[in-house]
Amino acid sequence: MTASPTAPVGPTTGPVALAARGVRKSFHGVEVLHGVDFTLHRGEVHGLVGQNGAGKSTLVKILNGVYAGDAGELEINGTPAVVRGRDEAGKRAIAMVFQEFSLITSMSVGQNILLAREPTGRSGLIDDREVRRRAQAALARVGADIDPDRLVEDLPVGSRQLVEIAKAISQDASILILDEPTASLSATEIQSLSQAIRNLTTHGISVVFISHHLNEVVDICDRVTVLRDGNVTLSGPTSEVTLSTMIEAMLGKSLESALAYQARDVDRTGPPLLRVAGLRNSRVHDVSCELWAGEILGVAGLLGSGKSELLRAIFGIDRLDAGTVELRGRPAHIRNPADALRVGIALVPEDRGRAGLVREHSVGHNILMASWTRYARGGFVDDRAANTAAGSFVEQLRIRTQGLQPPVKTLSGGNQQKVVVAKNLSASPRVLLLDDPTVGVDVGSKREILMEVRELAAHGTGVMLVSSELEVLSGLADRVLVMRDHAVRAVLERSAAGDLSEEALSRAVQE
Amino acid sequence: MRSSRKLITALATVALIAGCSSTATAAPGSAAPGSAAPTAAAPTAAAPATGAPSAAPQAWAQSDIFKGFDPMSVDLTGFTPGPNGEHSTNAADVPDPTAACVTQIKNAHLKLAFLNGLSGNTWMAAIEKGVREKAAEYGINVTMTAATDFDPAKEAAAVETVMAGKPDILVTIPVDPVAGKADYKPAVDAGTTIVFYDNPVDGWTAGKEYVTISTGDHYRMGKDAADLLAKALGEKGTYGFIQLDVAFYNSNNREKGFLAEMAQKYPNMKNVAWAGFTDAATVGAATDAMLTQHPDLDGIYISYSGAAAGVFASLQAANNKHVKVVTHDLDAANDVIMATAGSNYYGTAIEHTYDEGANTVKAAVLKRCGVDVPPFIVVPALAVTRDNLVQAWQDGFHATPPADVMKALGQ
Amino acid sequence: MSDGQSAVVPGRGRLRIPRRLPSGAVVYIGFVGIFLFFAVTLRDNGFLTIDNQLNVLRQTAFVSVMAFGTTFALSAGEIDLSIGQVVALTAMVTAVLLRDMNALVAVPAGLSVGVITGLTNGLLTTKLRVPSFLITLGMGGIIGGLSRWITNLQPVPVLDDNYTFVFGSGNIGPFPTLFVWTIAVLLVAHLVYRKTTFGRQLLATGGNRIAARYSGINTARIRIASLVICSVTASLAGLLYVGRLHSARYTLGETDLLTVIAAAVIGGTSMAGGRGSIMGALLGSLVMGVLNNGLILMGFSITEQDIARGVIIIVAVALSLREAPEG
Ligand SMILES: Nc1ncnc2c1ncn2[C@@H]1O[C@H](COP(=O)(O)OP(=O)(O)OP(=O)(O)O)[C@@H](O)[C@H]1O
Numbered sequence A: 001m002t003a004s005p006t007a008p009v010g011p012t013t014g015p016v017a018l019a020a021r022g023v024r025k026s027f028h029g030v031e032v033l034h035g036v037d038f039t040l041h042r043g044e045v046h047g048l049v050g051q052n053g054a055g056k057s058t059l060v061k062i063l064n065g066v067y068a069g070d071a072g073e074l075e076i077n078g079t080p081a082v083v084r085g086r087d088e089a090g091k092r093a094i095a096m097v098f099q100e101f102s103l104i105t106s107m108s109v110g111q112n113i114l115l116a117r118e119p120t121g122r123s124g125l126i127d128d129r130e131v132r133r134r135a136q137a138a139l140a141r142v143g144a145d146i147d148p149d150r151l152v153e154d155l156p157v158g159s160r161q162l163v164e165i166a167k168a169i170s171q172d173a174s175i176l177i178l179d180e181p182t183a184s185l186s187a188t189e190i191q192s193l194s195q196a197i198r199n200l201t202t203h204g205i206s207v208v209f210i211s212h213h214l215n216e217v218v219d220i221c222d223r224v225t226v227l228r229d230g231n232v233t234l235s236g237p238t239s240e241v242t243l244s245t246m247i248e249a250m251l252g253k254s255l256e257s258a259l260a261y262q263a264r265d266v267d268r269t270g271p272p273l274l275r276v277a278g279l280r281n282s283r284v285h286d287v288s289c290e291l292w293a294g295e296i297l298g299v300a301g302l303l304g305s306g307k308s309e310l311l312r313a314i315f316g317i318d319r320l321d322a323g324t325v326e327l328r329g330r331p332a333h334i335r336n337p338a339d340a341l342r343v344g345i346a347l348v349p350e351d352r353g354r355a356g357l358v359r360e361h362s363v364g365h366n367i368l369m370a371s372w373t374r375y376a377r378g379g380f381v382d383d384r385a386a387n388t389a390a391g392s393f394v395e396q397l398r399i400r401t402q403g404l405q406p407p408v409k410t411l412s413g414g415n416q417q418k419v420v421v422a423k424n425l426s427a428s429p430r431v432l433l434l435d436d437p438t439v440g441v442d443v444g445s446k447r448e449i450l451m452e453v454r455e456l457a458a459h460g461t462g463v464m465l466v467s468s469e470l471e472v473l474s475g476l477a478d479r480v481l482v483m484r485d486h487a488v489r490a491v492l493e494r495s496a497a498g499d500l501s502e503e504a505l506s507r508a509v510q511e
Numbered sequence B: 001m002r003s004s005r006k007l008i009t010a011l012a013t014v015a016l017i018a019g020c021s022s023t024a025t026a027a028p029g030s031a032a033p034g035s036a037a038p039t040a041a042a043p044t045a046a047a048p049a050t051g052a053p054s055a056a057p058q059a060w061a062q063s064d065i066f067k068g069f070d071p072m073s074v075d076l077t078g079f080t081p082g083p084n085g086e087h088s089t090n091a092a093d094v095p096d097p098t099a100a101c102v103t104q105i106k107n108a109h110l111k112l113a114f115l116n117g118l119s120g121n122t123w124m125a126a127i128e129k130g131v132r133e134k135a136a137e138y139g140i141n142v143t144m145t146a147a148t149d150f151d152p153a154k155e156a157a158a159v160e161t162v163m164a165g166k167p168d169i170l171v172t173i174p175v176d177p178v179a180g181k182a183d184y185k186p187a188v189d190a191g192t193t194i195v196f197y198d199n200p201v202d203g204w205t206a207g208k209e210y211v212t213i214s215t216g217d218h219y220r221m222g223k224d225a226a227d228l229l230a231k232a233l234g235e236k237g238t239y240g241f242i243q244l245d246v247a248f249y250n251s252n253n254r255e256k257g258f259l260a261e262m263a264q265k266y267p268n269m270k271n272v273a274w275a276g277f278t279d280a281a282t283v284g285a286a287t288d289a290m291l292t293q294h295p296d297l298d299g300i301y302i303s304y305s306g307a308a309a310g311v312f313a314s315l316q317a318a319n320n321k322h323v324k325v326v327t328h329d330l331d332a333a334n335d336v337i338m339a340t341a342g343s344n345y346y347g348t349a350i351e352h353t354y355d356e357g358a359n360t361v362k363a364a365v366l367k368r369c370g371v372d373v374p375p376f377i378v379v380p381a382l383a384v385t386r387d388n389l390v391q392a393w394q395d396g397f398h399a400t401p402p403a404d405v406m407k408a409l410g411q
Numbered sequence C: 001m002s003d004g005q006s007a008v009v010p011g012r013g014r015l016r017i018p019r020r021l022p023s024g025a026v027v028y029i030g031f032v033g034i035f036l037f038f039a040v041t042l043r044d045n046g047f048l049t050i051d052n053q054l055n056v057l058r059q060t061a062f063v064s065v066m067a068f069g070t071t072f073a074l075s076a077g078e079i080d081l082s083i084g085q086v087v088a089l090t091a092m093v094t095a096v097l098l099r100d101m102n103a104l105v106a107v108p109a110g111l112s113v114g115v116i117t118g119l120t121n122g123l124l125t126t127k128l129r130v131p132s133f134l135i136t137l138g139m140g141g142i143i144g145g146l147s148r149w150i151t152n153l154q155p156v157p158v159l160d161d162n163y164t165f166v167f168g169s170g171n172i173g174p175f176p177t178l179f180v181w182t183i184a185v186l187l188v189a190h191l192v193y194r195k196t197t198f199g200r201q202l203l204a205t206g207g208n209r210i211a212a213r214y215s216g217i218n219t220a221r222i223r224i225a226s227l228v229i230c231s232v233t234a235s236l237a238g239l240l241y242v243g244r245l246h247s248a249r250y251t252l253g254e255t256d257l258l259t260v261i262a263a264a265v266i267g268g269t270s271m272a273g274g275r276g277s278i279m280g281a282l283l284g285s286l287v288m289g290v291l292n293n294g295l296i297l298m299g300f301s302i303t304e305q306d307i308a309r310g311v312i313i314i315v316a317v318a319l320s321l322r323e324a325p326e327g
């Protein structure tokens, strides 16, 4: 990751803002936190890392009062606290950005930021001008340039994330919890965010920072705590830990990176598997590209550059004004996702909560959502075959779940993401479109997903991989389309030695 | 793109809502007492004034229900006959059961089931009161009640259900003369003593499937209403006719009685406007239209008091103190208006509702003692104005008027 | 089925509850509770007699059949407010054709009322992108108007004994045909809902329409189908009403809408879509039926019946909709 301009300078000792001891929590009889200790000092940024399902979100939700813990003690600013509900959390001045978005998408950015705290004029009516002013100020503190009057539903995921953060810090809390705030941000946005966090700490605000980007944690945080399966396995100043000790504490073993590029032969002699020509609509301007069987084609670009929109257009979600999509030389008439899947194109969307999952439904049904017809005879579902298939995906992607039955919403964020990937793999696509598939997954799982992508490509699937993480592209993609302002500006090929450095990508993207 | 979709949505919504306003059903309690559930259709606009002399067609002729009706043909001198031409008998002329009969009934400890059309309706409540008090007099237990909501399917279910409790007597108001045959068959098969109030079942004969029908003198309730309006206006002037536009025997008879009396006795009273309704909620709008087209209208007849709230609201909004209103039934809310001196509400023509209920029980008792019961028993009508309002509540409903009415009367 | 890998160590000394109560279990308990209550308090009042129990089965058939259809619509995230009017128009069309022609014409014609209304509801909802709530509200007006217009408000008697036997008045052995119809529709609906790809895609569509679309499900077609199914069950209920009452009238079905929705929801169907149960809908309908029956037999006044029914419905819905809090 990009280095932060400011070195960690915050306190590693000093007055304690929050101290938790022996926190335990069970869901349906399964304990997921086994007596966790956690101390947060005033004015520090404290990193919290761990594999998907390690219990990070659960721990901070207990601190913040969303969940009630089963056992343990909690002290906030020196006073003991009993955790029961959101309101108390407000009194305790803990603000939190949830991993799952909690914005009301049909309302404007400003209305969201000041929700339930709207300033009123003398008449008792809401003072819209003041709402806008305060929202703008809050957005400025996180370095976001977003019009407070825009509707949240019109914003891309990254901008929504910034709005969430702006909303949280505008509440003048003394403790701020950020659960994977950077998962879908671009490098520049991450920089301005870390700047904003620094700013807050100088005002005595303490920050809990959850992330799977370990580099980022080292850059931004003063201290780090590692959770593994509900136990603390490491806690100390970031100056004293290395990446590999952190990874070992997380996984219980060391891990060689999946991100070194492995040269592969892509046969480009025949007709391309997928040919996109002159694709045009309001968000994609005249894009053409080709994808061969077995190829991994990366797509890089800043937030709003049109990379997600390109995938959406190919997948038949956004209507096309012009352009054609061909599969193996034959035109594919794709008007909707059903058409796309019929010709063998699948998409893992970037916003899993909105477009990927039915939160209330079981893990199994979510995995099978796109492929029921494959496990049916005469319209009747063969549940045994379907469950066997779903089970094998759970195993393959190491989805941490108590079987196929629990509602997918009870899985940790990263494991939900894996369910979305599994769903699309279950449709056995010939062309797999991946829109930031590793958002929010831990290093171990990321490796599993990326290995799976390589495996698929090795078996002849064509993969188009959009990622905001340049290291993913640099480690995986055979070629990279660089997008800016809704159009393809460059195609980066690997050098003869197979090199495609992050620096080169970063330059191409920013230019 | 987005805005055009919103526009279409908005238009479609408006169109739909406009379309739907005609589907709303009258709220329970606003239905005409003793009338089948009124159902939808937007109120027909008030007719334009004809301005022609009395020989010219009157506005009510627009009503589909009164097609070919000749007001001169109605005989208002005797009690209203039954739907199949049954001779009607004044309830006062039905003999009381003998002492021996009463003892026999008391010893039998009979069970009575009562079905009403709508709960929460003043008229229906008065009937039920009559039934319960009369039954208590003979030591009969009212063991079950059920509401049919003027829905034949619910009626079928209600009959089946109460039959499981094995009642000896069933007092009920048939919802639908056609469906009634199937609905009441279980009770007939079980040999239950069935007494109807207000409505018949097609093809059935009194004394066979059921004992008798107990009801009011509907023609002469209409006649009384006409006399009230004539008196209020000094026997000359113009009036609007707002009608429950549903083919329903009893309320149609009241309206016919009203029109007949007007035609036969008051040549200088002109019906200049007509409006039909099936949903009482639309009556206000119909009255507004009528007042707009006939600013100097003198009077209004409306089919029943439960629907008249819209008329009074409309008059009040127009600040019209001139128009006099007549209708049928007592109604706790509207009677406050009547009780207020000099108000728009001049009078109402009612029946002896409590007695109508009580008579069903008396008929059942007589039948069970082997006495012949006349097929169609009628209670007389009663004209009500501010002057006899308290007495009317006593006579009609065996109740004192609500406190608000008493206050408005200054008592 | 593989269990994945169990990431978490089960808590020591704690009972491990393997699975939550199956959704809709509450309605079974509620039904049994209400039934037992009446059975004990009304044991001398005819409640437990076979005849009375058959009464309940007869009386609930219409609501049950419609609740099955409504479960489909609600599960897809739609709602059909026009079912009451479809009942009436089906009844009127069928009765008129029975009078003028015969059952072979009248029954298909009656059912086509449901098919056409459902298709229109579905197409308008998906093409105009207007919530089905509004489309079906408007459609109810149109259909209701037609059924009043068809005979100018007059009820129509039905004299075809074969028809009335099959649709609602007859008995097969000890069982009323109404009950047989209920069971037949129940089985078909249950299989389609639980065991077919259509059923799964229906739930996915109702649970998260966008995610379903991204999964290649033709959500428009699913939603249209759900509304057609709903309307057709209303038509079937209309046919049964005609058979039971030996007549048709434009007010039939008028007051059923809310009872039907309540039955489905008590049975564990979510009004937000994505969750439901056909068996639950049957139980929900029986709860309503037993309640009506028992309260009348207890000798309550109508006002008291209304109050008691209201309270019990709220309790039942609250119990069956209550979800485990998230965490
Ligand atoms: N509401 C819930 N009901 C049941 N189980 C839950 C619930 N929430 C979390 N869990 C379980 O608790 C464990 C810890 O989940 P948690 O969300 O805290 O993980 P996490 O460390 O935040 O992971 P990620 O990095 O994927 O977000 C997981 O096994 C998860 O399945």
Ligand SMILES: [Mg+2]
Residues within 6 Å of the ligand: A056, A057, A058, A099, A179, A412, A413, A414
């Ligand atoms: Mg988490």
